[in-house]
Amino acid sequence: xxxxxxxxxxxxxxxxxxxxxxxxxxxxxxxxxxxxxxxxxxxxxxxxxxxxxxxxxxxxxxxxxxxxxxxxxxxxxxxxxxxxxxxxxxxxxxxxxxxxxxxxxxxxxxxxxxxxxxxxxxxxxxxxxxxxxxxxxxxxxxxxxxxxxxxxxxxxxxxxxxxxxxxxxxxxxxxxxxxxxxxxxxxxxxxxxxxxxxxxxxxxxxxxxxxxxxxxxxxxxxxxxxxxxxxxxxxxxxxxxxxxxxxxxxxxxxxxxxxxxxxxxxxxxxxxxxxxxxxxxxxxxxxxxxxxxxxxxxxxxxxxxxxxxxxxxxxxxxxxxxxxxxxxxxxxxxxxxxxxxxxxxxxxx
Numbered sequence: 001x002x003x004x005x006x007x008x009x010x011x012x013x014x015x016x017x018x019x020x021x022x023x024x025x026x027x028x029x030x031x032x033x034x035x036x037x038x039x040x041x042x043x044x045x046x047x048x049x050x051x052x053x054x055x056x057x058x059x060x061x062x063x064x065x066x067x068x069x070x071x072x073x074x075x076x077x078x079x080x081x082x083x084x085x086x087x088x089x090x091x092x093x094x095x096x097x098x099x100x101x102x103x104x105x106x107x108x109x110x111x112x113x114x115x116x117x118x119x120x121x122x123x124x125x126x127x128x129x130x131x132x133x134x135x136x137x138x139x140x141x142x143x144x145x146x147x148x149x150x151x152x153x154x155x156x157x158x159x160x161x162x163x164x165x166x167x168x169x170x171x172x173x174x175x176x177x178x179x180x181x182x183x184x185x186x187x188x189x190x191x192x193x194x195x196x197x198x199x200x201x202x203x204x205x206x207x208x209x210x211x212x213x214x215x216x217x218x219x220x221x222x223x224x225x226x227x228x229x230x231x232x233x234x235x236x237x238x239x240x241x242x243x244x245x246x247x248x249x250x251x252x253x254x255x256x257x258x259x260x261x262x263x264x265x266x267x268x269x270x271x272x273x274x275x276x277x278x279x280x281x282x283x284x285x286x287x288x289x290x291x292x293x294x295x296x297x298x299x300x301x302x303x304x305x306x307x308x309x310x311x312x313x314x315x316x317x318x319x320x321x322x323x324x325x326x327x328x329x330x331x332x333x334x335x336x337x338x339x340x341x342x343x344x345x346x347x348x349x
Contacts, residue, residue, distance in 0.1 A: 173206025233260025
């Protein structure tokens, strides 16, 4: 079977009785001085012939690659992670809607030592970059100068002036603390993630701000690193209750640790929320379907990913000069939190 010859821009010019220059201007949306009738004649010819412009030719003319980069940290199964998966899905969908493709890269030590993160721009592989899962230790981000369109997604980096879009984690901490305190909890445990992550610090600052205003303390003995994982959350909950059996509620810095905490509490015979209330942060899909359904702080992760991608495109096209955006969060109350039990003398337990 003979291979069909590809339709060229010359075929469109011939079919529409227009010059090559006119067809090129129409196809690249630079046809401001071309009559409406001529424009419609060219577009009609494009549709009839089934012409598809070369992406390479378009990128050479526009000086753009048509690709966006996503840089993730070196983590085990990073692309399978619920959190990163939500952000990447949002970015990919938004990029596709704007006729952009995505390049995924992992910022491992060898990658950074060879300056591959800068090669993305130097070799014009990408037009802009979205950085996920960054920490305050990621000093390589300082390599990106002002003329590189780069946005940190759902975080920011202390000491480095980069554009960012993030959730309001300080407010998330305040909401969580307020909810538990209004229920009557006074001895509250806290399971945190990596302290070098700026939003982790924001979350804790907001949480402790409310506790301090209510004259409640959060001693070191009631805090534990949950490593951002279900396994870490389970181990952290067991450690907290072993050290301080009087704890009546636990706040976890993400839902995965909170779900793990519920499992860990069950292992040591504690009922949730009868004996210990648990509240998470993120409101991932699984939160509604664990046992019991998890009370959590809703952070609009998907929306943040989509918004970051949209604003990156604005930076690339010079529609925006800088991006500093924080998205609102809210409380999703389910069945994993309740008032602390009353003892026989009426005191909370």
